[in-house]
Amino acid sequence: MTEFADEARTRTAHLLRMxxxxxxxxxxxxxxxAASTPDPPLMGPHGIHTTGCPLCRHTMWLQRDLWxxxxxxHMEDQ
Structure with missing residues (x-):
């Protein structure tokens, strides 16, 4: 399979294959x-960072310098 075809797969398809x-x-x-959890953001140069949301207790992703x-x-400065 080509890299392009693999990248075109959905997150659900990747999880099922794994x-x-x-x-x-x-x-x-x-x-x-897969349907009830968010897709992670694109991985930055420092990897993926998460924390808990103080309002709803779901996952917050660090995107640039903002949670x-x-x-x-909900958004918070880093």
């Missing part, structure tokens, strides 16, 4: 997980 299971219950749980909540959109 799980390597034919069990329909496990596959359904993976699909639900952004993936669920409620």
């Amino acid at each position: 799980a390597r299971t034919d069990d329909e219950r496990v596959r359904a749980r993976i699909v639900r997980y 952004v909540c993936s669920s409620c959109g």
Whole structure:
């Protein structure tokens, strides 16, 4: 498979491929997980950094010098 074709796959497809299971219950749980969790931002030069949101307790991603909540959109300076 070419790199382009692999990059075009969805996050759900990547997770299903990594799980390597034919069990329909496990596959359904993976699909639900992918649908209910945010996609991580593109990885920057320093990797991916996360913390908890003080408002809704979901995941905040560090994007440049700003923390952004993936669920409620709350933002904080680093």
